[in-house]
Amino acid sequence: PSASIRLSDYRAPAWRVETVELDFDLGIDASEVTAGLLLRRDPAQDAPLRLDGENLQLLSIRLDGRQLPATAYRYAGNVLEVDGARDGSVLETRVRLRPAANTALEGLYLSGSREAGFLLTQCEAEGFRHITFFPDRPDVLSSYTVTLRADRARFPVLLAGGNPDGAGELEGGRHWARFIDPHPKPSYLFALVAGRLEKIERDYVTADGRAVQLKIWAEADAIDRCHYAMDALERSMRWDEQAYGCNYDLDVFHVVATHDFNMGAMENKGLNIFNAKCLLAEPDSTTDDEYRHVEAVVAHEYFHNWSGNRVTCRDWFQLSLKEGLTVFREQSFSADMNSAPLKRIEDVALLRRAQFPEDAGPLAHPVRPAQYSEINNFYTATVYEKGAELVRMLAGALGRDGFRRGMDRYFARNDGRAATIEDFLAALGEANRTDLTPYLAWYGQAGTPRLKAHGHYDAARHEYTLTLAQHMPGNHGTEARPPLPIPVKLALFTPHGDMLPLHLDGQTSKTGNELVVVLAQAEQNFVFTNVATAPVPSLLRGFSAPVILECDYTPDELALLLAHDVDGFNRWEAGQQLAARAYEDLRDGTAAIALQAWCDALAKLFDNAAIDDALLADLLTPPGEVELAERESAIDPQRIHSLRQTLQQRLAERLGALALRQRYAALVAHTTIELDAISQARRRLKRRVLELLALLDHDGACELAAGQYRDAPGMTDRLAALAVLVRNDAAQVGAALHDYRERHADNALALDKWFAVQAQLPGEPALDRVRALEHDAAFTLKNPNRVQSLLGAFVRNNPSGFHRLDGAGYRLLAERLVALDALNPQVAARLATAFNGWQRLEPQRREAARAAIVELAGHRGLSRNLAEIIGSVLN
Numbered sequence: 001p002s003a004s005i006r007l008s009d010y011r012a013p014a015w016r017v018e019t020v021e022l023d024f025d026l027g028i029d030a031s032e033v034t035a036g037l038l039l040r041r042d043p044a045q046d047a048p049l050r051l052d053g054e055n056l057q058l059l060s061i062r063l064d065g066r067q068l069p070a071t072a073y074r075y076a077g078n079v080l081e082v083d084g085a086r087d088g089s090v091l092e093t094r095v096r097l098r099p100a101a102n103t104a105l106e107g108l109y110l111s112g113s114r115e116a117g118f119l120l121t122q123c124e125a126e127g128f129r130h131i132t133f134f135p136d137r138p139d140v141l142s143s144y145t146v147t148l149r150a151d152r153a154r155f156p157v158l159l160a161g162g163n164p165d166g167a168g169e170l171e172g173g174r175h176w177a178r179f180i181d182p183h184p185k186p187s188y189l190f191a192l193v194a195g196r197l198e199k200i201e202r203d204y205v206t207a208d209g210r211a212v213q214l215k216i217w218a219e220a221d222a223i224d225r226c227h228y229a230m231d232a233l234e235r236s237m238r239w240d241e242q243a244y245g246c247n248y249d250l251d252v253f254h255v256v257a258t259h260d261f262n263m264g265a266m267e268n269k270g271l272n273i274f275n276a277k278c279l280l281a282e283p284d285s286t287t288d289d290e291y292r293h294v295e296a297v298v299a300h301e302y303f304h305n306w307s308g309n310r311v312t313c314r315d316w317f318q319l320s321l322k323e324g325l326t327v328f329r330e331q332s333f334s335a336d337m338n339s340a341p342l343k344r345i346e347d348v349a350l351l352r353r354a355q356f357p358e359d360a361g362p363l364a365h366p367v368r369p370a371q372y373s374e375i376n377n378f379y380t381a382t383v384y385e386k387g388a389e390l391v392r393m394l395a396g397a398l399g400r401d402g403f404r405r406g407m408d409r410y411f412a413r414n415d416g417r418a419a420t421i422e423d424f425l426a427a428l429g430e431a432n433r434t435d436l437t438p439y440l441a442w443y444g445q446a447g448t449p450r451l452k453a454h455g456h457y458d459a460a461r462h463e464y465t466l467t468l469a470q471h472m473p474g475n476h477g478t479e480a481r482p483p484l485p486i487p488v489k490l491a492l493f494t495p496h497g498d499m500l501p502l503h504l505d506g507q508t509s510k511t512g513n514e515l516v517v518v519l520a521q522a523e524q525n526f527v528f529t530n531v532a533t534a535p536v537p538s539l540l541r542g543f544s545a546p547v548i549l550e551c552d553y554t555p556d557e558l559a560l561l562l563a564h565d566v567d568g569f570n571r572w573e574a575g576q577q578l579a580a581r582a583y584e585d586l587r588d589g590t591a592a593i594a595l596q597a598w599c600d601a602l603a604k605l606f607d608n609a610a611i612d613d614a615l616l617a618d619l620l621t622p623p624g625e626v627e628l629a630e631r632e633s634a635i636d637p638q639r640i641h642s643l644r645q646t647l648q649q650r651l652a653e654r655l656g657a658l659a660l661r662q663r664y665a666a667l668v669a670h671t672t673i674e675l676d677a678i679s680q681a682r683r684r685l686k687r688r689v690l691e692l693l694a695l696l697d698h699d700g701a702c703e704l705a706a707g708q709y710r711d712a713p714g715m716t717d718r719l720a721a722l723a724v725l726v727r728n729d730a731a732q733v734g735a736a737l738h739d740y741r742e743r744h745a746d747n748a749l750a751l752d753k754w755f756a757v758q759a760q761l762p763g764e765p766a767l768d769r770v771r772a773l774e775h776d777a778a779f780t781l782k783n784p785n786r787v788q789s790l791l792g793a794f795v796r797n798n799p800s801g802f803h804r805l806d807g808a809g810y811r812l813l814a815e816r817l818v819a820l821d822a823l824n825p826q827v828a829a830r831l832a833t834a835f836n837g838w839q840r841l842e843p844q845r846r847e848a849a850r851a852a853i854v855e856l857a858g859h860r861g862l863s864r865n866l867a868e869i870i871g872s873v874l875n
């Protein structure tokens with residue numbers, strides 16, 4: 001594997017590019033790019049001019065107007081070194097690219113077929129060096145003028161980032177269009193799109209008075225599915241003006257949908273490009289969860305215009321500076337647009353499902369990594385989701401107004417600059433006259449801290465002492481790490497479920513029913529006075545810090561919080577903790593005290609008309625198989641699956657088939673296709689009730705599911721019914737799958753769900769199903785969404801299917817990774833992270849997984865992307 005790049009080696013660029021003029025002569029098989037760079041040299045450095053360029057076919061090279069002889073430059077496929085450049089020199093290069101042959105989807109590539117598809121670019125993180133020679137690093141900010149030329153009939157639409165600056169006809173049926181971006185930007189934010197696309201448009205006026213044309217582009221068959229995204233975009237723009245004072249800053253804002261994309265979306269300046277699954281939405285093919293996801297991704301990319309584009313990152317180690325912050329901004333927006341507690345539950349569930357396992361195994365890295373071999377492998381749950389949690393802690397520490405003051409300072413001071421995480425903490429801290437540098441430690445260390453909590457009530461003194469202590473697992477004092485600041489939002493409840501007024505000893509300002517204490521040392525006592533009765537603490541409310549709480553609650557105490565906590569997140573959290581304890585009762589064969597308490601508490605909530613249907617659905621769902629596995633050492637995923645099924649069956653028995661049927665019927669009576677919160681909540685609960693009923697009355701529930709499938713007015717109900725039929729191996733499943741396949745044959749996103757639902761068939765039969773689906777005419781390794789829908793869903797969302805005792809799941813993954821890596825290394829590397837955690841499997845599976853990974857590692861010619869992941873996973 002190639003050498004790693006280290007944060008400690010950072011040096012400012014010796015050469016910058018003040019302006020860049022790009023000229024594209026576009027064609028599907030061959031495109032030519034001419035780049036004119038106005039160079040600026042750092043007088044303090046005397047390094048030669050070295051430009052990144054990845055396997056480019058160099059056609060010509062001129063310096064200050066003169067053709068360079070072959071002796072005046074060197075290029076062996078990665079770096080172009082040029083002699084004789086001075087401050088103010090203009091370097092002009094011309095290269096040829098092969099877009100149709102680019103299956104890695106990085107640089108300039110073709111989306112769709114040769115006949116009907118369109119050309120587009122993806123430059124983050126280091127794709128620009130696949131387009132032209134350039135110092136392809138985020139701290140080189142340049143002004144871009146881009147001219148596109150192409151055949152008008154084949155490429156009627158020509159787009160690049162920036163404001164339009166003319167267009168016209170050329171000879172031979174060709175045309176041109178020019179764009180100037182007035183905002184200097186790093187190369188990773190460059191983009192172009194060319195092809196046959198349709199658009200929808202809307203006029204928008206920013207709070208500071210700029211008239212902006214919003215244009216969403218898609219292929220003709222998809223353009224009608226862009227209206228929801230347009231509404232979401234307008235909501236995002238308004239929200240950013242109100243919440244952060246951030247206005248849009250160009251005259252046009254383009255958004256383009258593609259089916260061929262390695263990630264969710266990309267925030268290119270003025271020309272966002274979206275994976276179609278994160279942009280297109282219409283009731284017949286989009287679920288409620290997907291609608292919310294579209295809104296969230298549209299917002300996320302738009303918010304990058306300030307957190308990422310206007311203020312960018314100095315280097316890729318600072319990636320979370322834009323990603324963690326932007327995820328946090330999107331989370332706040334989504335909470336404002338929808339239910340705040342449900343959003344928080346969803347985000348924390350994702351953190352636990354994706355980030356906690358990452359942080360607990362060989363792929364663990366700090367939010368700001370210290371080194372990497374391949375930067376594309378660092379677009380991780382840690383950088384994004386844990387990064388957002390760190391911003392949330394800072395926002396909590398400063399309070400609403402203080403955080404806004406700090407953000408104003410951060411944007412104002414760093415506008416047009418490439419910044420660091422230190423710059424961020426400094427701006428937030430200085431605007432609030434507080435020192436936030438202790439939080440820097442959070443950015444520098446991997447692992448999920450444990451927070452131990454213990455309460456003691458002194459009845460005679462009416463005092464409650466809460467002892468909080470922190471430790472990092474596996475950190476047995478060998479390296480002394482400073483303690484982290486851990487904000488703990490808390491409340492105290494009476495045994496009747498009422499909140500007690502809080503008086504924190506010695507701190508007159510700290511009163512109220514809820515407050516935040518910050519654990520700043522390894523261990524600290526917090527003494528509450530005038531506490532009338534022995535309380536039950538509600539800790540880490542709203543998940544105020546990304547830690548694992550270890551608290552010696554009794555089942556009754558958890559049941560009390562589940563019944564009474566007014567913090568929606570902590571109510572759910574109490575239920576999750578209780579369910580995990582109930583699971584342990586079943587696993588260990590111990591007295592089923594937690595199981596009883598969990599079922600009793602939920603039975604009461606089930607009859608409580610005041611509770612929101614969506615929250616109830618989440619309360620009725622125990623932690624997932626991945627989370628349950630996180631609590632074990634010799635993991636047997638098939639046993640976890642079956643114990644979790646038993647756990648749910650016990651709950652279903654406690655609720656009773658009659659009550660479940662009645663509730664299901666009542667929800668069916670309200671079936672609509674509307675997208676309002678109440679309708680979505682009903683659909684969510686309806687699905688959960690049907691799943692529980694299937695554990696008691698298999699045939700009856702399958703009959704209901706078949707009816708729901710047939711009558712469903714939209715995708716949420718249809719897919720939920722199909723999933724119940726698949727997972728229960730219903731007699732009706734074949735007909736339903738056939739119907740779905742026919743009905744959605746022309747809709748790639750709907751078809752992805754058809755693959756995914758079958759890939760999640762639990763247990764042994766899953767592997768043969770996956771193999772059979774690989775032979776379906778619609779399956780291809782060339783499309784990342786399709787790979788994700790079949791192989792991704794199998795290896796990631798189906799632990800009992802993937803982790804077969806005979807190791808066949810591991811061998812299948814290893815074989816497919818070799819084939820996929822040859823086409824698309826980024827997607828292969830991401831899929832390979834499914835091997836993470838193999839060391840904690842029980843011995844037989846562990847050996848089978850190890851053998852498959854070792855064999856894969858020995859394969860010659862693996863990409864740097866895949867080699868890095870496999871190498872780390874094996875350690």
Ligand code: HT7
Pocket residue numbers: 122124125262263264265266267300301304323376379826
């Ligand atoms: N900033 C974007 C990252 C991204 C990306 C990274 C590597 C390879 C392909 C990519 N496509 C998009 C996504 C985001 O907004 O976070």
Ligand code: ZN
Pocket residue numbers: 300304322323326
């Ligand atoms: Zn982002």
